[in-house]
Amino acid sequence: MTDKNPEYDFKWCPGCGDFGVRRALEQAVARRLTDTEEPIENTVVVAGIGCSGNMVHLLEGPQPFGIHGLHGRSLPIAFGTKMARPELNVVVVAGDGDFLSIGMEHIAPQAQRNLNVTAVIMDNAVYGLTKGQSSPTSELGMVTSSTPYGKPEEGLNALKLYLTYGVSHVASAMSSKIKDLAGMVYDAMEYPGFSIVHVQSPCTEFNDTYQELKGKPREGIPGLAWDIPDSHDTRDIRAANGIVEQGGVPLGVVYQAEPKLPLEKRVEKMNANARVRTPQEMLNSYTS
Amino acid sequence: MTDKNPEYDFKWCPGCGDFGVRRALEQAVARRLTDTEEPIENTVVVAGIGCSGNMVHLLEGPQPFGIHGLHGRSLPIAFGTKMARPELNVVVVAGDGDFLSIGMEHIAPQAQRNLNVTAVIMDNAVYGLTKGQSSPTSELGMVTSSTPYGKPEEGLNALKLYLTYGVSHVASAMSSKIKDLAGMVYDAMEYPGFSIVHVQSPCTEFNDTYQELKGKPREGIPGLAWDIPDSHDTRDIRAANGIVEQGGVPLGVVYQAEPKLPLEKRVEKMNANARVRTPQEMLNSYTS
């Protein structure tokens, strides 16, 4: 078992939401060890490029395997790793820019396939690592380092998008609620299909939304975040759509499709009747 | 005015749906000349790569300007042309593979921006030009040249996707109903914002769905296609979502948002208070 690299010295800014997400991920993976005896080496963390993606280097203690690939390409890489070795636990960690801007094209295909991986998205509504430019989830009119006069694009409703793409399991969380988040990540990993845990993970440096999200309950000022009521039927896609259209940031499991075949099983099923041949047999069929 | 190239000899297969789409596009552009006196050279047709994209070379008579770019990149190119020259009429023509597979990432951003162009998508649920492989709109289990044992992915509901992305104007059509289609394309071009006309354009060579779409009305066998009732309120996004979730292929205008600012106007508005300076003035500000 490889331990954390003591020499690695990249740091998130103080208060960055990603710290909480890291703790939650560590806890979820640790719980797999206790619950199912799955060793940590069975987990592969596929990271996007961004402050968020640096998480793959910052996990404490015993280390999972990791890939810190290219900006926007965590899903295709995860697809490759998972389908080459379906027994692995593959987790994507990426930012809103990585996942929803340059990497946008990769979400729908995985949803259509029901690729059996979990993506943990850290949404801070900015590009943190490149110093605070607007991202797809920044709101219309938002002033950022790249939109000094306001962003001319509407903000993307990521949760709604996931539902339309047909993502099987969609959860929404906040980085500061570590225990809840750890539970959601754990459940998402357990779920046999494509799951996304979309986390509000504020960027204290360029877009500090902690206050906005939490509000000031004592002073009666409501925050943007609100808990999805227990009564919500997570199997009900209409109800789920209702939740994500209500505005604000719903917290909890938004949707969990009745488990359908994950990709590895689909392929097995499709190919069940195909003839399996050795390379020699294939070669022989070209004999003149 | 440049005339059609008499030497160009690419041909669609007999019966290909794209013939109808071509006629409709020609009619719509011609009508702009009569209705608004916009000369044909003011139109730029940006084509994807596929049988469908070859349309840019096959238009009869006086020629618009055209770009036959790269597979999947018609929207970014159209974005560039339109925002550089907002007075132009920019039309995208592309196939389902081009637009919804390799080009998928480009739709949401244009929707969020409300880019003022019209995309005419020829959906035959296969990759025609590369000989009949499955595309994102092919259904689960469909047997194609690349899925000999059945497609393991679910088919994409393109119309629903457009609505979720926030495309301002969404219409659905069939290539054989040329007059209807011409009207829809004309209206979409008139609409001040991002508009998509999604056309069922069967591939007689690899996926001939004419029968399936039309059914046999005389024999009482219903087709997949059905007309959106006149009573449908195209401004109502919920109703629109209802339409695209009903299954089959609805024909008609699905959604038309209350016109909001197209991108060129948004940018103007955002920058209204910014200081406009000459290069000399900018240079001067660095004087030591």
Next chain:
Amino acid sequence: MKKTDFVIRFAGEGGQGFQTAAQGFAAANVQAGYHAQTFATFPSQITGGPTWFQVRVSTTPVLSRGDKLDVLVAFNEYAYETHKDDVSDEGVVVYDSKMLELPDDGRSLGVPFEQLGKSTGNQRAANMVVMGCLAGLMSMPQSILEDFVSKRYANVQRYGEKTIPQNIHGLTLGREEAVKSGFALGELAPPEKPDYEQLFLNGNEAISLGAAHAGLNFYAGYPISPATTILMWMQQHYVGEDRFVYQVSSEIEAINAIIGAGYSGKKSMTATAGPGFSLMSEGLGLAWMAEIPIVVCDVQRGGPATGLPTKTEQSDLYQAMHPAHGDVSLPVIAAGSVEECFYAAIAAFNWAERYQGPVILLSEHAFEGRNQNIRKPDLSKIPVENRNIYVSNNGSDSYHRYESRELGPFPVPGGPGSYVANASEHDGMGDTTHLPERHVQMTERRFGKLKLLEDGDYESDNTEAGIAVMPWGGSKGPAREAWNEIQGNGDTELSWYYTMFLNPLPSRLLEELRTKDLVIVPELNYQGQFSSILRTQGVNAESLTQYTGLPFKVGELRQRILNRIQVDAKEGALV
């Protein structure tokens, strides 16, 4: 004297189905013990458009498609006009006399193929009449085609009882027409039937089979001509345990997917062509940087951008070697024939596993459309290399994949030695670092590994001559034929070199080349890409280029080589 080879071209409109006839004609001859090669060219559209298909049959291995035609089978007037000048002086033009009227040029033979075909009772027997007619013109024993037909349609349940007799009837009708016409092209010498088994297949099939033998586990691809048929072959045939094959949503997904699979310990591959290859640029850089074994096959087509999707060219070499930003030099193996497609694919996997990184396998459009006989490989004799997997750290946490300047074992998920495969510059565990020493060390590690690949084999011949001819890829065949002719005529002294291992070059080969006064590189691109690369390595190389979208013609190439040498001789260099 009997003839040693025949060249037949079928030309018409795409979709006229003559491809089947041509293909069958070639297959029949191979079955009889001849060597054969086919060649196809068509526009990028599904139905129609000017198309031609060529077959060359010979008593010795076929090196090129053949410059001059013995028979042109013309299916329309445009085809006749376009191709008639390629017919040799003794050649014949054959056409369907009910479909076409050709000028009476004294060498054209009209036969009502379609009509005669139908008269057999089989609607699709016209092709048989064509074949019979060709056989007649070439005085080919009737048995060759009959044997072929009997074997091909042996499955009575599938084809019905009548198919064989009807088809044989068609062959006979065609032959009779030829005999009746009085045209005769001489007789092909009997085949020297080889004492080994033969395969008859095209380049993409050979690549697919090579990958299968090498132990491919994971294939992801996106359709693109002329690589699509590899994807389709895989989808069709490569099912079973530890074989995952998938059509993904783009080439960017493909390259990243195979990187994910390679990382996880599996042998993985994608195949693409120009535009898709360019889209893989960033991913190839990642595989180089993180040292992930993958094989990327680029079946080259013509031109930049979308270019000429259905024409052949050898113009992706620069991109293959240096596909991405930063210091990157990817191993490149380029197949030079259908047979080499098979071996090159295996070598590509072996290299990828050995040096733990991405390998580019170059093929060409010409091979996709070319069916050729090759000696059936004895799989038991073709070594397959497997990755050196890191298996144990004895409970310690001390193994760090990138620690050393030299290559060590490769940890895979689920096992010990967890690390991060990192696109950023990294330390021993793969964590990001910006230390100058580390960037120096890792850069040298990445380039140093290429040394493991310098032992590729190569051909050399007549090595004393100071001027050499050294083609690459698919120009090998025409260049060799031209070289053979030059040597055979005693025109001049030329040495011959050839390798499919283009980067790194076999070290001994490079040494030899550096001693030459001039290395002439026939290649199908404008820039003379391979000769440029040789020049950067201290070889005095110069290209003979062609960029028409078609392969070299042997005669032209021979003349150009001779011209070049004469110039050199005039300038006083050694010949």
Next chain:
Amino acid sequence: MKKTDFVIRFAGEGGQGFQTAAQGFAAANVQAGYHAQTFATFPSQITGGPTWFQVRVSTTPVLSRGDKLDVLVAFNEYAYETHKDDVSDEGVVVYDSKMLELPDDGRSLGVPFEQLGKSTGNQRAANMVVMGCLAGLMSMPQSILEDFVSKRYANVQRYGEKTIPQNIHGLTLGREEAVKSGFALGELAPPEKPDYEQLFLNGNEAISLGAAHAGLNFYAGYPISPATTILMWMQQHYVGEDRFVYQVSSEIEAINAIIGAGYSGKKSMTATAGPGFSLMSEGLGLAWMAEIPIVVCDVQRGGPATGLPTKTEQSDLYQAMHPAHGDVSLPVIAAGSVEECFYAAIAAFNWAERYQGPVILLSEHAFEGRNQNIRKPDLSKIPVENRNIYVSNNGSDSYHRYESRELGPFPVPGGPGSYVANASEHDGMGDTTHLPERHVQMTERRFGKLKLLEDGDYESDNTEAGIAVMPWGGSKGPAREAWNEIQGNGDTELSWYYTMFLNPLPSRLLEELRTKDLVIVPELNYQGQFSSILRTQGVNAESLTQYTGLPFKVGELRQRILNRIQVDAKEGALV
């Protein structure tokens, strides 16, 4: 004798704010008439991490950051340990005595900067104390810094009345500490105030201003270090009519968007770095093929893949010249200084318009982080080329853009001459064709146009010598300084060549280079990319490479050049 230059390095943790002090110190000196250059290096993270910032002030134009430090300002122990060996023998280390304890090495000066700063009543005046201290050590007239402060904080409404006196007080406190300490570094000779106006700016600002002068209409970009600040500059400053600036969703969108804009008749540009540049591969091929004028600026950073985002390297040259599959050779202009960033940007637009195609503008991370004084350009004297737009066909439909082998006018939408800009091989109107003749003609047209760009200017010096030094890009400064020293010492005879026009090379320059026995190319990459390219063109070039992520040091480079020449001398070549 008075000193002619000073080198000061500030080293610590990112976010400690010393960048402001360093920047201010440089700016103040420039304002006083000195020449100055800054240099920055930091890790790829937002807060913290080992960071340093260097300022060189001189009486003559500054060519490099300076090898040896006169002053090291250390903000933590790690910084001290890492950098102390770079301090010259007479140098001094300065640190905040309340934050840090350093070993008493006899050349370290502890000053309670923070505390003294706060004592002025201004919480942020610590930087002023540092500057004052530096000025004291360097015996710099107090007026230089005071003038700067008075000018910088002149806006009383914005900064309040107290800021200037407080800051000046801070300067004085710092100076007093220096004087008290007894350390003294000698005195900088007075500036030779130039008789022209100076700008003080960095490379990305210079590029942006160059693009503005060239008449940029359309900018699309995606953030990526070290190119992001060009996007942000544009967003901030480049508003107004016919100026569209946009952050798009990826580099693939960026390249295609500017192609769409270029097609429509506008001057368009994007800027990116390695990974984004690789993603543009396919789009660059399209622009080449369809002949669309665009400018793509690649601000090079270190390494392949994600590499070293905040380090400098010159390793994208291969990718710049041949970014895509097929026969493609893009024009490349590489800036060699902050000043050249401005002129190179203008030249890139001029080339793009002139030859109607894509042009690569190479810059380097080192320029983004470098502030430097440059002579203020006289815009009225810098020619801007505009596209030859097709304006009339007199009602006929006979103009076809691609008909001729030579370049003709460019039709734009809305006007006459409609055609298709086609990524596939095309005929005169841009319709797809597969005819061999056409592919030949169009390929020759595309390459032939490069001839229009062979008139670039270049530097040459001491051209009689048989061995030349010829750096490119940012290695120009250190190489020139090394060359100056070698020539000054009379050590040996070396000629000097330099151009920012790397492809195509100025034809006269190429001719000269071919006559040299050896051309030594100092460059920051492993493969020796530029010397390889020169070798393909018949120049006997050889690289001196470095791949640490940092620029050359002058002393080291000088020594390596001398070593290389000695080897050559031993081998009997002409020196």
